[in-house]
Amino acid sequence: MYHLGRKVREKLANSDDPKYRPILDLAWDYPTEGPHEEPDAEAVLREIGGWDENDNALSSYSELKDDGSTACGCWIYCGCYKDEVNQPARRKPWTEQNWVAPEWGWVWPANRHILYNRASADPEGKPWSEEKKYIWWDEQKEEWVGYDNADFVPGVAPNYVPPDGARAEEAIRGDEAFILQADGKAWLYVPVGLTDGPFPTHYEPHESPFENPLYAQRANPARQRFPRPYNPYNPSDGDLGAEVFPYVFTTYRLTEHHTAGGMSRTVPHLSELQPEMFCEVSPELAEQRGLENGGWATIITSRAAIEARVIVTDRLVPLKVQDRIVHQVGLPYHWGSKGVVTGDSANDLLGLVLDPNVHIAEYKASTCDIRPGRRPRGHALVELVEDYRRRADIHNGGGRS
Amino acid sequence: MSEPPQNIIPGSGWTDAYNIEGIETPETRPVIPLGQKTYEENQPRMGFFTDTTVCIGCKACEVACKEWNNVPATLMEFTGNSYDNTGELGADSWRHVAFIEQRKPIKVQQEAGVMAPATEGDGDFRWLMSSDVCKHCTNAPCLDVCPTGSLFRTEFGTVVVQEDVCNGCGYCVPACPFGVLDQREGDGRVWKCTLCYDRMKDGLEPACAQACPTDSIQFGPLDELREKANGRLDMLHEAGVDDARL
Numbered sequence: 240m241y242h243l244g245r246k247v248r249e250k251l252a253n254s255d256d257p258k259y260r261p262i263l264d265l266a267w268d269y270p271t272e273g274p275h276e277e278p279d280a281e282a283v284l285r286e287i288g289g290w291d292e293n294d295n296a297l298s299s300y301s302e303l304k305d306d307g308s309t310a311c312g313c314w315i316y317c318g319c320y321k322d323e324v325n326q327p328a329r330r331k332p333w334t335e336q337n338w339v340a341p342e343w344g345w346v347w348p349a350n351r352h353i354l355y356n357r358a359s360a361d362p363e364g365k366p367w368s369e370e371k372k373y374i375w376w377d378e379q380k381e382e383w384v385g386y387d388n389a390d391f392v393p394g395v396a397p398n399y400v401p402p403d404g405a406r407a408e409e410a411i412r413g414d415e416a417f418i419l420q421a422d423g424k425a426w427l428y429v430p431v432g433l434t435d436g437p438f439p440t441h442y443e444p445h446e447s448p449f450e451n452p453l454y455a456q457r458a459n460p461a462r463q464r465f466p467r468p469y470n471p472y473n474p475s476d477g478d479l480g481a482e483v484f485p486y487v488f489t490t491y492r493l494t495e496h497h498t499a500g501g502m503s504r505t506v507p508h509l510s511e512l513q514p515e516m517f518c519e520v521s522p523e524l525a526e527q528r529g530l531e532n533g534g535w536a537t538i539i540t541s542r543a544a545i546e547a548r549v550i551v552t553d554r555l556v557p558l559k560v561q562d563r564i565v566h567q568v569g570l571p572y573h574w575g576s577k578g579v580v581t582g583d584s585a586n587d588l589l590g591l592v593l594d595p596n597v598h599i600a601e602y603k604a605s606t607c608d609i610r611p612g613r614r615p616r617g618h619a620l621v622e623l624v625e626d627y628r629r630r631a632d633i634h635n636g637g638g639r640s
Numbered sequence: 641m642s643e644p645p646q647n648i649i650p651g652s653g654w655t656d657a658y659n660i661e662g663i664e665t666p667e668t669r670p671v672i673p674l675g676q677k678t679y680e681e682n683q684p685r686m687g688f689f690t691d692t693t694v695c696i697g698c699k700a701c702e703v704a705c706k707e708w709n710n711v712p713a714t715l716m717e718f719t720g721n722s723y724d725n726t727g728e729l730g731a732d733s734w735r736h737v738a739f740i741e742q743r744k745p746i747k748v749q750q751e752a753g754v755m756a757p758a759t760e761g762d763g764d765f766r767w768l769m770s771s772d773v774c775k776h777c778t779n780a781p782c783l784d785v786c787p788t789g790s791l792f793r794t795e796f797g798t799v800v801v802q803e804d805v806c807n808g809c810g811y812c813v814p815a816c817p818f819g820v821l822d823q824r825e826g827d828g829r830v831w832k833c834t835l836c837y838d839r840m841k842d843g844l845e846p847a848c849a850q851a852c853p854t855d856s857i858q859f860g861p862l863d864e865l866r867e868k869a870n871g872r873l874d875m876l877h878e879a880g881v882d883d884a885r886l
Contacts, residue, residue, distance in 0.1 A: 493723065494698045507713030508703050512725055515718035533720030548718045552741060553765050579715060 241269060241278045281325055287312030288320030296320040299349045301393075315347040326350070339386040350388055357383070357391040357416035358425075364397035364413075391418060434595040435461040444604040445592040446473045448487060449560055462601070463593040470591050471541040471633045473606045480631030484540065484606040486524070488568040490585045491603075496573035499586065504578030516582030518547040519569035520609070521555040527566070529611045537614040538568060540607050541628050542590055545583035546614040568609055583614075684861035685797030686840060687776060688849065689869050693876060693884065695769035695856040697737055702726060704851030705735045708836065722767070729772060731824035734833040735848050740768040771856060773848070774799070774820045774833035782812035782821055790830075797862070798835040806830055835859075 244267050251259045269278035269286075289297040289311030300317035303309050311317045319326045326345035333340045339352050346352055353359075356374045361367050364376025364383075374385035376397050383389035392408050399413030408418065415423025427437045442459040443451050451457045457475065466472060474480040495512040496503040503509045518536055520528075530536050532551040537544050547570065557564050574582030592601040608627065615623055628634060705711065714732045719725050722739035729736045743764050776798045783791045783799055790805035791812060808828035812821045821832050836846035844850070849859040858865060869886055876884035 507715065508706050511713040511715050512699055512702065513723075514715055514725055517718060533718070548720065550720060550722065552722065553743060554741065 285320040362414035446606045461595040483631040490572040500573035510580040514580045516574040519550045524566040525551040535613045540588045543587040687862045689858045689865040694854045697769035700851040701848035704847040708847035730822035731831040738770040781815040785811040785815045
């Protein structure tokens with residue numbers, strides 16, 4: 240890329256056409272090194288780190304000015320060539336510095352190892368705990384000190400209250416640690432944006448054979464559902480027809496394939512290592528349903544039925560939940576209809592349910608049935624799934640809860 | 641090794657491996673012996689130490705080996721043998737990581753209370769990722785039975801098949817006590833691990849060892865590896881893994 244740019248500029252050097260000015264005015268003058276005249280990586284790093292009008296390397300993004308007197312490749316990396324030293328290349332052993340090891344390499348921004356570290360001190364600027372102290376306000380020096388670089392405006396005391404009309408960082412109080420938010424607050428609870436949260440809790444998946452042991456509310460009430468004929472849901476615990484899908488399944492990956500396999504199923508050296516779609520079951524479930532290691536099984540939900548080879552393994556353990564035993568079916572999801580190896584897709588089994596904040600599908604846990612043998616083909620396959628839908632009363636609103 | 645003869649006589653046990661391009665004169669070019677049955681320790685002997693206790697079963701070694709050595713993919717069927725569909729060592733699989741499912745506790749997890757089995761004994765499970773490869777034996781039976789001299793002992797002490805000499809007689813296949821050697825289907829010749837002879841000549845470690853993310857496959861002079869392996873064994877015994885062995 241560097242030499243392409245250099246050659247283009249050489250060809251245009253004698254042109255006075257104004258349309259080439261942007262290319263000719265580019266700073267494109269890295270020193271080169273080695274047999275291939277590669278641009279000097281340190282020079283590139285220094286440019287990213289930034290300099291002032293006297294060509295001195297900047298030490299922090301706070302030195303950047305909006306009057307054109309400074310230049311910097313990326314503000315968060317500003318200062319990575321501080322004191323004309325390749326800061327990321329530093330290798331001072333931990334035995335020769337404090338435990339945060341600020342002189343081992345370099346972290347953005349401004350070599351701060353923990354962001355918002357003002358929060359390690361209480362509103363008065365004292366460490367919350369002597370044992371875990373990290374950054375604190377030094378009354379004598381009138382600055383923030385500690386093991387790390389403070390992620391706070393230097394010299395702003397804990398009791399600072401912004402005057403009326405203050406703007407930008409000057410409008411953030413001395414006891415508000417979250418300086419990248421307009422009001423300096425953490426935004427755990429917000430008036431807009433998040434539709435649930437912020438703290439973790441437990442809900443059962445949309446399709447589950449169990450009640451929620453924590454609340455009467457079984458699944459997340461804010462989840463997005465799309466109950467319609469082409470996206471039916473399996474009935475859950477307590478619903479009519481729940482017993483039609485008595486097992487739980489989860490989907491996961493194998494080392495050899497990448498996501499749904501679109502790329503890795505075209506690579507013979509990867510495909511040969513995992514050539515066929517399979518399911519994993521415990522010896523107990525295999526006995527219950529007549530499944531044989533190395534044989535075939537059909538896995539069914541109210542959406543689809545897929546076939547897979549069977550691995551019977553002790554790794555899949557029947558779970559004892561709420562005084563009942565539930566069996567698990569494990570499904571890698573790497574197969575599809577194209578490639579040097581093909582197979583049924585586990586994702587066909589899943590219904591569409593989304594989380595309310597980022598709208599990511601709840602795709603890792605659901606309920607199913609499993610039976611021995613390959614799945615039927617053609618219309619017989621549709622009939623099989625339809626039979627399950629009838630038995631689970633899905634056409635009369637089953638599974639809509 | 642005795643002084644090489646002035647002239648190379650067919651059947652004398654001496655041959656000239658550097659005459660391929662005819663660049664050097666017979667007086668100056670070095671001569672290496674063919675048919676040398678045991679290894680003479682005139683330079684460090686190289687080998688692998690495969691530490692199965694740190695193998696994570698990623699099979700990067702198998703893929704790296706095939707990529708580097710142009711070993712064809714064989715789109716076999718699903719084996720039903722845990723996650724291992726390679727099966728065994730052979731003409732098209734020079735490295736093999738077997739997945740052996742064992743009903744044994746994983747000591748560290750058990751002691752840390754990480755595993756909480758639903759019923760007694762359910763948590764006792766572990767995978768032994770058993771990584772296997774040609775041993776490049778000190779007294780290699782494949783070398784002894786090879787009638788063409790295709791199998792030879794390299795200057796690194798390793799045992800290599802020369803594919804342009806092998807006539808596919810297959811004598812070495814039953815001779816190998818470890819089931820390493822096999823004839824390639826549709827080709828007839830025997831193919832196996834070369835310990836990446838070409839890479840070693842350029843001072844590189846074999847492809848599998850380089851690809852290994854956990855250093856489960858270590859490459860180096862055999863003496864050093866033996867020392868390392870004994871040290872590792874002591875470490876494991878001390879940690880209470882009583883059945884660790886070399």
